[in-house]
Amino acid sequence: VLPCVQVGGELGAESxxxxxxxxxxxxxxxxxxxxxxxxxxxxxxxKVLHLYDVVNAPGVTADISHMDTGALVRGFLGQPQLESxxxxxxxxxxxxxxxxxxxxxxxxLFNINAGIVRxxxxxxxxxxxxxIVNLISNPVNSTVPIxxxxxxxxxxxxxxxxxxxxxxxxxxxxxxxVGGHSGVTILPLLSxxxxxxxxxxxxxxxxxxxxxxxxxxLVEAKAGTGFATLSMAYAAVKxxxxxxxxxxxxxxxxxxxxxxxxxxxxxxxxxxVRLGRGGAEEVYQLGPLNEYERNELEKAKKELAGSIQKxxxxxxxxx
Ligand code: NAD
Numbered sequence: 001v002l003p004c005v006q007v008g009g010e011l012g013a014e015s016x017x018x019x020x021x022x023x024x025x026x027x028x029x030x031x032x033x034x035x036x037x038x039x040x041x042x043x044x045x046x047k048v049l050h051l052y053d054v055v056n057a058p059g060v061t062a063d064i065s066h067m068d069t070g071a072l073v074r075g076f077l078g079q080p081q082l083e084s085x086x087x088x089x090x091x092x093x094x095x096x097x098x099x100x101x102x103x104x105x106x107x108x109l110f111n112i113n114a115g116i117v118r119x120x121x122x123x124x125x126x127x128x129x130x131x132i133v134n135l136i137s138n139p140v141n142s143t144v145p146i147x148x149x150x151x152x153x154x155x156x157x158x159x160x161x162x163x164x165x166x167x168x169x170x171x172x173x174x175x176x177x178v179g180g181h182s183g184v185t186i187l188p189l190l191s192x193x194x195x196x197x198x199x200x201x202x203x204x205x206x207x208x209x210x211x212x213x214x215x216x217x218l219v220e221a222k223a224g225t226g227f228a229t230l231s232m233a234y235a236a237v238k239x240x241x242x243x244x245x246x247x248x249x250x251x252x253x254x255x256x257x258x259x260x261x262x263x264x265x266x267x268x269x270x271x272x273v274r275l276g277r278g279g280a281e282e283v284y285q286l287g288p289l290n291e292y293e294r295n296e297l298e299k300a301k302k303e304l305a306g307s308i309q310k311x312x313x314x315x316x317x318x319x
Contacts, residue, residue, distance in 0.1 A: 027244050030089045030128075032120050033096025034075075035060045037229030038136060038236060042093065043073075045237040052076040052085040053096070082120070086127035090247060093240055094143075095136040096120060099227040102219055106139040106182045114314050117143045121150035129156035132243050132279050133163065135258075136236055140164040140181035141304055144258050145268055145311035153315070161279035164258030165239045166270060177211065177256050178271045178286055179300035180307070186212045187300050191290045204292055246275030259283060266301060268308055 033039045034051035043051055043064050049071060051061050061075030076085035086092065097113035100106065117137050124133060129151070135143045144164040151157035166177055166186075174194040179187035188211045190204055199207065210217070218228040239255055246253045253275040261269035261283050273280035289297065 027090040027247060028088055029091045029093065029240065029244075030085055030131075032085070032092065032094045033137070036095055037099065037227060038095035038233045041230055041233035042095065042236050042240075045233070046071075046093075046240065049073045050076060050085045050089065052082060054078055079119075082123045083127050086123050086131075089124075089128040089131045091134065091240060091243055092124050092128065092131045093134045093136065093236060094120060095232075095236065097137040099229075100138065100215065100219060102224055106141075109138050110142050110310070113137050113139070113143060114146055114311070117146050118150055118315065121147040122154070125151045125154035125156045129154070130158070130161070132161045132247070134236065134240055134243060135162065135164045136232065138181070139307065140166070140258050141185055141268075141307040142311040142314075145308050146315060148260060148268075149312055149315035158279065159260030160281065160283075162259065163239075163243070163273075163280060164270065165236055166256055166258065175211075176272055176287075178269070179297070180268075180270055180304045181258055182307075183212055183303070184296070185300045185304045185307070187293065187296050188212075189286070189289065189293055191293060192287055201292070208296065242275050243279075246279075246281075247277055249277060254284075264297075264301060266304055266308060269304070 028050070029046055030050040030052060031039050031043055031046070032052045034043050035053035035056035039053065040060055043049055043060060044067065049064065051057055051064070051073060053060070057075040057077040061073050064071060065073045076082065094117070097116045098109065100109055124131060133147060135147060137143045144162055147162050148157060148159065151162065164181060166181055176189045176192050177186060178189060179185045188208055190199055190207060215228050242253050242255045254272055255275060256270055257273050257280060258268060258270040259273055259280050260267060261271065263269050263271050263283060263285055271286060272284040274282040274284070
C-alpha cells in the first residue's frame, strides 16, 4: 500500500467545485483504473480517494497529493492490494479496462473488459458489498449485468446500487437519455427536452445520430491519439457527486443511469433514477414517447437484449 498522503481537510468528496453545492461529508471513494485517461482527471476532481490501478498508481497518487485540495489520497498497485483499496468504501467508480480503439466494436471491448470487470466486481462484492458502484468501463450495456451476476453469486446483490454511467453532460439543457450505452441502444428523448423545444423530423434524426455516435465522433476526431476521456471524467464527477448527495440524504437528486429495471421487459435499462441512501431508490418510467421514439425504442430493446443475455452467459458458463 502506497503512503497515505493527507493534504489537510476532511474525508469527503469534493462536491462543491462542479456543482456549487455543499460538500458531502465523510464518504470514502475508490477509483479502479485510476491511472487511465478518465481515471486521472476524475481523481483530480474528487477528494477522498483510494486510487487503484494495475500500473502507475504511485505516480498518479503522488501527483494528486501535490494539489492543495484538502484531499486524502492513497494509492494501491496491482491485484494483491485490491482488497485494501476497496475495504470500507462508500462509492466505487470504475473506469478500468481498455477504451475503444478506432475500428474496434463494443463487442471487441467486451472480450477484454468483461474479465477485468468480473475480477474487480468480485473484490467489491467481498470488501464493500454495500458501496454504490458507478460503472464507466465499456461496454456499459454488458459491464452492469456482469457486475450484477458477480454480486448475485456472492449473495450481496442490491440491484439499485449498481449504476452504469452514461457519459452525457449537457450543462443547461436536460435531455433524458434512456435505453443503453451504445449505438441504437442510446435513445435521447428529444420530445422531453427541458427547457422544452420542438424539432423537425430532420433535426430529430440528426441530433439522435449525433448523440448515439458521440463516442465514435471523438475517437475519430482524436485520430488514434485518444478517446472520450476529459468529457467522460467530467460527466463521471457529476454523476459521483449526485450519488454522494443521495447518500447524504439530499432530496430530488435525479440522473439517468443504466440499472436493473422493470420499466421495459428487459432486466436492465437506462432511464431517469432518483438517487438516495439506497442507490437508485426510484426508477422512473419513460413518460410519453412520440412515434419516432417508440420505433427507436424497439430497435434499442432488440440490441440490448442480446448484450444482457451475453453478459449473463459469460458469468454462468464459468460456474
Ligand atoms: P485508459 O486505457 O486510459 O485507462 C484504463 C485504465 O484501466 C488504465 O490505467 C489501466 O491500467 C487500467 N486497468 C486495466 N486493467 C485493470 C485492472 N484489472 N484493474 C484496474 N485497473 C485496470 O482508458 P480510459 O480512456 O480511461 O477509458 C476507461 C474505460 O471507460 C474504457 O472501457 C472506455 O471504453 C470507458 N468509457 C466509458 C464511457 C461511458 O460513457 N461510460 C465514456 C468513455 C469511455
